Amino acid sequence: MNVTLNAEQRLYVIPCGDGYTCLGFDNARSHADQIAARLQRPDLAFATSDHGSLDGYAKYQAAIAAWGRSQLTLQTYFDPGTDPKAARALEICRRDGCKVRLVQGDTATGRCWLDEHDVVGRIGRSGGMMKVPLLIEAGADGGGTAILTNCLLRLIDWESGRDLYRHPVYRTPDLTIRKDRDKTDRPWQVLHDGTVVACFADIGKAGGYLAFMCGEIVEPRVFQ
Template sequence: MNVTLNPEQRLYVIPCGDGYTCLGFDNARGHADQIAARLQRPDLAFAPGDHGSLEGYAKYQAAIAAWGRSPLTQQTYFDPGTDPKAARALENCRRDSRKVRLVLGDTATGRSWLDEHDVVGRIGRSTGTMKVPLLVEPGEDGGTAILTNCLLRLIAWDSGRDLYRHPAYRVPGLAIQRAPEQTDLPWQVLHDGTVVACFSEVGKAGAYLAFMCGETVEPRVFQ
């Protein structure tokens, strides 16, 4: 495989079908080091000089292959840096087929990304070597991979109770105002003073604001 390096963006560039896919240098090291620790295989961990090198990518591939040959491949695999409390909460919800709401964002600052799609559903799990958690929306059989190391809150949909809350999480600073100019979407929602969404009705703006603050409001109310 003709993998190349993009040092400026800190990426491995990998041929994939008729195009390319990318893997971050830090991600490759994080996965290799995590697998090395879980398997008690220090030979799989990155050594000085492996980061950002083709040797490092080969080490990452070797770690993934070793994981696939181990009994641990039957377990759910979480991203490096995932809070163990978050992993336990996600796994409990997967086993219970519980409907939940995810709040994802920057765990360093506690700032939410204000995602409105792929954040409500049950927790599933992928197949293959790395069985990662998925967010499966109602009525669907499959779903999208969850960035488990970016989880700020995990909320039980039926009760609105936090099943997990990152210590750094902070409720987003949202406000509603009427647009100063005539428009078909006169109701604006601001995040820290910046317009992030516009709506035709104030009720939809209010539902969006509540949802983004963690309330279990059905997204179809405002989408």
């Protein structure tokens, strides 16, 4: 495989079908180091010289292959840096099949991303060597979206609204609603920290959006 380096953007550039995919230097190291620790294989961990090198990419591939040959491949694989409490909560939800709401964002600042798509559903798991958690929306035929488990700020039970997991630094987004009288089609604006993030035709939809982004159990179709 003709993998190349993009040093400026700190990426491995990998041929994929008729195009390319990318893997960050830091991401490759984090996964290889995590697998090395879990398998107790220090030979798979990155040396200083491996970071950002083709030797590092080869070591990353070797770590993935070693994981696939081990019994740990039967377990769910979580992103490096995932809070163990978040991993346990996701596994319980996968086992029980409960409907949940994900709130993802920056776990250093607690600021959420205000995602409205691919955040409500049930927890599943992918196939292959690296069985990662998936968010499976209602009506999906078994497929789902991979969850960035190391970016999980809240995991909310959809039926009760109860937190199943809450990151220690999570903070409720500072959202406000205002009406822009110069706008005739969608005058109701929702602002996040003073910046407009969404506009709606009526205040009801704006209120539904604000409540959803603050973690309330509101069907997205109310405002989408």
